[in-house]
Every structure is written in structure tokens, then in C-alpha cells.
Amino acid sequence: MIRPCTDADFGAICEIINDAARAYCGVIPADCWHDPYMSREAAKREIASGVRFWGWEEGSELVGVMGIQNVRDVALIRHAYVRTANRNTGIGGKLLGELRNLTTRPILIGTWAAATWAIRFYERHGFRMVTPEEKNRLLREYWSISERQIETSVVLAEERAGVTPSPYPSEFSPIRMDERRGGDIVISEEQIMPVGANVSSRKWRVTVLRGGPSAEREVSLASGRAVAAAIRSLGHTVTEADIAADNLAALDVPADIVFPVLHGRFGEDGQLQAIMEQRGLCFVGSGAEASRVSIAKDAAKTKWREAGLPTAPWTVVTRDSLTATASHVVAPPCVIKPIAEGSSIGVTVCDSVEMFEVVLAKAVADFGRVMVEQRLRGEELTVGVLGAEPLPIIQVRPTTEFYDYDAKYQRDDTAYLLNPDIDSAVYREVQEMAIKAFQVLGCRDCARVDFIVDEHAGPQLLEINTMPGFTDHSLLPKAAAHAGIAFGRLVEMLLEMAWARR
Numbered sequence: 143m144i145r146p147c148t149d150a151d152f153g154a155i156c157e158i159i160n161d162a163a164r165a166y167c168g169v170i171p172a173d174c175w176h177d178p179y180m181s182r183e184a185a186k187r188e189i190a191s192g193v194r195f196w197g198w199e200e201g202s203e204l205v206g207v208m209g210i211q212n213v214r215d216v217a218l219i220r221h222a223y224v225r226t227a228n229r230n231t232g233i234g235g236k237l238l239g240e241l242r243n244l245t246t247r248p249i250l251i252g253t254w255a256a257a258t259w260a261i262r263f264y265e266r267h268g269f270r271m272v273t274p275e276e277k278n279r280l281l282r283e284y285w286s287i288s289e290r291q292i293e294t295s296v297v298l299a300e301e302r303a304g305v306t307p308s309p310y311p312s313e314f315s316p317i318r319m320d321e322r323r324g325g326d327i328v329i330s331e332e333q334i335m336p337v338g339a340n341v342s343s344r345k346w347r348v349t350v351l352r353g354g355p356s357a358e359r360e361v362s363l364a365s366g367r368a369v370a371a372a373i374r375s376l377g378h379t380v381t382e383a384d385i386a387a388d389n390l391a392a393l394d395v396p397a398d399i400v401f402p403v404l405h406g407r408f409g410e411d412g413q414l415q416a417i418m419e420q421r422g423l424c425f426v427g428s429g430a431e432a433s434r435v436s437i438a439k440d441a442a443k444t445k446w447r448e449a450g451l452p453t454a455p456w457t458v459v460t461r462d463s464l465t466a467t468a469s470h471v472v473a474p475p476c477v478i479k480p481i482a483e484g485s486s487i488g489v490t491v492c493d494s495v496e497m498f499e500v501v502l503a504k505a506v507a508d509f510g511r512v513m514v515e516q517r518l519r520g521e522e523l524t525v526g527v528l529g530a531e532p533l534p535i536i537q538v539r540p541t542t543e544f545y546d547y548d549a550k551y552q553r554d555d556t557a558y559l560l561n562p563d564i565d566s567a568v569y570r571e572v573q574e575m576a577i578k579a580f581q582v583l584g585c586r587d588c589a590r591v592d593f594i595v596d597e598h599a600g601p602q603l604l605e606i607n608t609m610p611g612f613t614d615h616s617l618l619p620k621a622a623a624h625a626g627i628a629f630g631r632l633v634e635m636l637l638e639m640a641w642a643r644r
Contacts, residue, residue: 356406
């Protein structure tokens with residue numbers, strides 16, 4: 143139920159804000175993030191300045207809060223947060239509806255420009271982003287924040303606020319623009335520009351890196367071409383370039399943002415990210431450490447297990463340990479995987495001891511280090527993460543024994559179910575696990591998290607991909623499109639997230 147918060151709720155308010163605000167870590171500019179996100183002293187100052195908190199209570203526990211603050215002739219929605227475990231259950235919408243009924247004043251909302259999930263939420267409820275010029279004026283007039291925060295924030299307003307809406311569509315909502323409603327507000331097609339308009343007030347120089355030295359080079363070339371075409375359609379200047387550890391000339395080209403559409407070794411394993419960080423470059427995607435851990439399947443699984451997230455038993459086999467057969471730890475049926483390859487390259491399912499011994503010896507000879515993982519049986523799901531928000535789940539049904547390289551990129555008979563027949567509780571659980579897996583590894587901007595819902599153990603994490611493909615077979619763009627985010631807007635959102643960290 144919704145109720146006004148009292149002094150007795152102060153501790154819970156701080157706890158909820160700091161729990162939910164962890165979604166900002168690695169998303170908003172690093173110099174704007176701190177832990178805890180809101181100290182008790184800061185919370186007291188906010189309340190003293192006139193912020194009135196309302197909460198959503200389940201049982202006897204407060205699980206969501208939202209503040210409202212009257213400032214001269216407007217009302218500000220402040221500090222809207224829901225506990226991570228209770229997200230995507232409609233609590234935020236109910237709180238927002240209650241607070242809108244408390245005032246007849248025009249309502250303004252400020253949030254981080256990189257917090258795409260928050261912008262999408264408010265747009266679903268009838269708010270529109272104002273122009274950059276109007277945003278700067280409003281933040282200086284009604285908020286008490288730093289110039290740095292003004293620079294990296296956006297403002298959303300109701301039509302009745304009497305401010306100038308941005309002429310650009312942000313396309314966060316999965317419903318049609320002319321169907322968006324918030325109370326008595328209707329956004330019509332005449333108020334927006336065509337899809338693909340750029341929300342930035344400037345044109346960027348973008349270097350798109352594609353190709354690279356890994357076994358996934360062909361996928362990267364196709365993804366890079368698609369991304370570069372989308373960026374050009376947005377009106378930006380694009381330089382397309384190949385790159386390798388012994389040829390970094392592409393990074394010498396003057397650019398505002400680097401978009402490394404690279405998969406596998408060097409481009410996705412933290413090596414390139416470390417170089418770009420050392421050079422102070424603004425780039426799309428996870429940083430060096432998150433990339434390094436994420437691509438190493440055993441390192442990622444270790445962090446997930448330490449965080450209490452479910453993942454199948456596994457062991458690592460090297461040339462030195464090959465004689466001490468891994469079947470003592472993980473016996474067939476099992477899956478043998480190279481530690482740091484993507485796109486299912488080198489993955490083999492082994493259902494017998496004889497096959498296991500042959501395949502393991504060859505895999506170790508080819509890759510040096512491999513992972514032997516218990517085979518799971520059940521539906522394969524994938525969850526795209528954009529910003530810090532889960533995209534709709536896609537269920538993958540290959541006609542081959544498992545979802546291998548051919549099924550991913552070459553065959554046309556793999557089924558991708560965008561409305562999978564999954565129990566609603568399992569659906570929410572998998573999305574929440576995807577976000578936690580993303581956050582535990584310190585990822586940012588985007589990723590694709592793969593699961594199998596095992597018939598005995600339930601949802602189990604398989605692996606994470608920190609730079610998913612952008613081809614016509616790729617799952618992140620499919621999920622985004624199902625959420626109403628066109629390919630061009632998806633690419634633009636990623637550029638915006640990188641730019642917000644500069």
C-alpha cells in the first residue's frame with residue numbers, strides 16, 4: 143500500500159535509495175558516483191529542504207520511495223527508488239500516480255542523462271524531455287545542484303508545465319508515440335521529429351572499430367558495418383577502422399567517441415579497453431577490468447557464485463592438469479568450452495566418457511585452457527541489458543543440438559521467441575538475475591546475459607557478452623526492437639551513455 147513516510151522510516155528510505163542507486167555505478171560519470179550514493183546527512187538536508195517522501199509498503203516492509211518537493215510555482219519529483227529485489231512490479235508507477243494527484247502544480251523531473259531506464263519509465267507515464275537549453279534553465283532555477291550535474295542531467299516535464307519539449311523522440315517506450323498517455327496528456331505525432339533524430343545538441347566524430355584479430359572477426363565486420371551506417375543516418379561523422387594489438391593507428395584518428403564493435407580476444411577482453419582508458423578516450427561499453435573478467439568464463443562464474451547467483455558446476459583444465467582428468471570433478475554429460483572465446487566457438491557437448499576424453503584433449507591442445515561445465519537441460523534464454531535495465535527476454539530454440547556458431551549467424555532455422563511461454567515469476571527472476579550478474583562484474587552500457595532454465599535446478603547463468611553482436615541475427619537488437627527501440631536509437635543511446643562519462 144502507499145502511505146506517507148514518517149520519521150521512523152528514515153533508515154529504510156536511506157537503505158532503499160542506496161540499494162537502488164547501485165544501478166548508477168559505471169553508468170553515470172565516475173566523478174558523480176559515490177558509495178553510499180546518499181549519505182544520511184544528505185538525506186536529512188533533502189527532507190529539511192521540503193522533500194516529502196511517500197512509500198510503498200508490502201507486509202510491514204517499505205520497498206519503494208518517491209519524494210515530492212514544492213519549489214515556487216512547480217512541484218519536483220525527487221529521489222524515486224525501488225529496492226532491487228522489487229523492481230519491475232509496478233511500484234514506481236503507483237507511487238508516481240499518487241504523487242501526481244497530490245498537486246495541481248506543473249511537475250518537473252530531473253535525472254541523469256545516462257539513466258535510460260529512468261527516462262523510459264517517466265516517458266511511459268506521459269512526461270517528455272525538454273530541450274537542452276530549457277533543461278539548463280530549469281535545473282538552475284529549481285534545483286540546487288552543481289554545474290557538472292546540470293551538464294550530465296536531463297529534465298522531463300508534463301505538458302502543463304509550460305516548458306519547451308525537446309523536438310526529438312527518445313523512443314524509450316515500447317508503445318507507439320501517439321498512444322502515450324499520462325493522465326489527460328496525449329503526445330501526438332506532430333510534436334516529434336522522425337525516428338533517428340539526434341538528441342545531442344552537437345554532432346559527434348565517431349570511430350567505429352570493427353574486425354580485429356579474434357576468431358569472431360567476420361561477425362565483428364558485419365556488426366561494425368551496421369553500427370557505422372546507423373551512426374551516419376543520425377548525422378554524425380564516422381570513421382570505420384580495423385585494429386589489432388600491433389596496429390593501433392585507428393585510435394590516433396581524432397574522435398569524440400570510440401565505438402569498439404569488436405568481439406573476442408583483444409577487442410572484448412580488456413586489452414583494448416585498457417589502452418583506451420590509458421589514452422583518456424571516451425568509448426562505448428564496459429571498462430577494462432569488467433571486460434577482462436566477463437570474457438573469462440571461469441572468472442565470471444566465480445564472481446557470480448561468490449555473489450550467490452546460480453551457475454552450473456565447472457572446472458578448468460589446462461595442458462598441465464590434463465592428465466588428472468576433469469571427469470573426476472565434472473563427469474559427462476558435460477560441455478567443454480574455451481575460457482575466453484565467444485559465439486560458441488570451440489564449444490562441444492559430450493555425453494559419453496569416450497567422447498569426453500577425445501574432445502578434451504583436442505580442446506586443450508587448441509586453446510590451452512578450457513572449462514568443463516556440467517550440462518544443463520532446459521530452455522535457453524537470453525536477456526539483453528541496456529544501461530542498467532533488462533530488455534525483454536528472448537527464448538532461443540535452435541534446430542541443432544545446441545546454439546552453436548552456425549545457429550547464431552549462418553542458419554535461418556533457429557527460432558527466436560520474443561514472447562516466450564515462461565511463468566511470470568521465472569521471467570522476473572531471470573531479468574533480475576541478469577541485472578545482478580551485470581552489476582557484480584562491473585559492466586556498463588550494454589551486455590547480453592545467457593541462461594538455461596534447468597529442468598531440475600531452475601535458472602542458471604551461463605555467460606555474459608559485454609559487446610553483443612549487431613548483425614541481423616543478433617539478439618540485443620532484436621530485444622531492443624521488441625521493446626520499441628529502433629536500431630538507430632539503440633546505437634544512439636549507447637553513444638549517449640559513453641558521452642555522459644566524458
